[in-house]
Amino acid sequence: MTDSWDTIADWYAGLLRAGSALNDFNRDVLLGLLPDVLDGCRVLDLGCGEGIIARAAAARGALVTGIDSSPRMIEHARSAASPGPGSQVYAVDDGCVLGTVATGSLDWVTAGLSLNNLPDLDAALSAVRRVLIPRGLLAFTVPHPCFEAPHATWTRTDADGQVRRVVGDYRAEGFWRSDDPEGVRRAGNQHRTLSTYLAALIRRGFSLETVTEPWPSDRVAAAQPRRAGLPPFLAVRARRD
Numbered sequence: 126m127t128d129s130w131d132t133i134a135d136w137y138a139g140l141l142r143a144g145s146a147l148n149d150f151n152r153d154v155l156l157g158l159l160p161d162v163l164d165g166c167r168v169l170d171l172g173c174g175e176g177i178i179a180r181a182a183a184a185r186g187a188l189v190t191g192i193d194s195s196p197r198m199i200e201h202a203r204s205a206a207s208p209g210p211g212s213q214v215y216a217v218d219d220g221c222v223l224g225t226v227a228t229g230s231l232d233w234v235t236a237g238l239s240l241n242n243l244p245d246l247d248a249a250l251s252a253v254r255r256v257l258i259p260r261g262l263l264a265f266t267v268p269h270p271c272f273e274a275p276h277a278t279w280t281r282t283d284a285d286g287q288v289r290r291v292v293g294d295y296r297a298e299g300f301w302r303s304d305d306p307e308g309v310r311r312a313g314n315q316h317r318t319l320s321t322y323l324a325a326l327i328r329r330g331f332s333l334e335t336v337t338e339p340w341p342s343d344r345v346a347a348a349q350p351r352r353a354g355l356p357p358f359l360a361v362r363a364r365r366d
């Protein structure tokens with residue numbers, strides 16, 4: 126069977142519920158792009174998965190709608206929805222269309238590690254622009270494009286015996302699937318270069334407010350020492366012009 130996000134949803138939910146250092150770090154990086162208090166803010170979490178970002182935003186008081194194309198992910202998100210102070214509702218939807226979301230209805234869109242799964246980035250950013258209010262904000266993370274390109278690997282160097290990242294096929298934009306049976310990219314994902322992400326934002330009418338490459342937290346570095354010197358994510362906050 127070829128894996129998809131729906132077929133690995135139970136595995137992914139189990140991974141996060143067990144306390145994945147990398148995914149907790151991603152949540153904290155993304156939430157770090159938002160205000161500490163979100164009382165009454167209307168937030169769409171695009172590609173919400175099992176709801177890790179949506180729950181955190183709701184805990185700050187946001188009124189969160191989480192959408193995901195995987196029905197099984199949405200089942201997990203609904204079953205884990207936490208009570209107040211904000212709220213969470215979830216729906217199956219395609220992030221390239223956002224057909225369930227009304228035009229101009231949102232203050233924020235968050236997208237944690239999801240834009241890199243969408244086949245059409247321009248369509249997704251157009252949809253995000255449509256659902257945001259004027260001057261609304263998009264905050265997202267993607268696996269760092271420079272270090273998580275197709276077929277990136279690790280190698281021990283002859284010179285000093287250190288394990289270092291081999292970049293892989295950075296130029297090979299498009300769909301690729303990892304053959305690692307334990308890896309999240311066995312469901313497939315879309316590689317894009319760093320400039321492709323930033324240029325698409327500008328083209329679709331967003332102004333960049335923040336671009337960061339956060340260093341791994343101590344917890345991530347302890348769990349995955351080889352990653353200690355590399356930013357695992359690219360994090361961006363952009364405002365709808």
Ligand SMILES: C[S@@+](CC[C@H](N)C(=O)[O-])C[C@H]1O[C@@H](n2cnc3c(N)ncnc32)[C@H](O)[C@@H]1O
Nearest residue numbers: 130172173174193194195219220237238239242
């Ligand atoms: C790596 S998971 C991230 C989930 C969650 N944001 C998190 O931080 O754990 C990527 C998510 O994107 C979703 N996804 C993939 N393609 C999508 C699409 N076209 N529209 C909406 N969601 C999509 C997947 O189902 C999956 O839940």
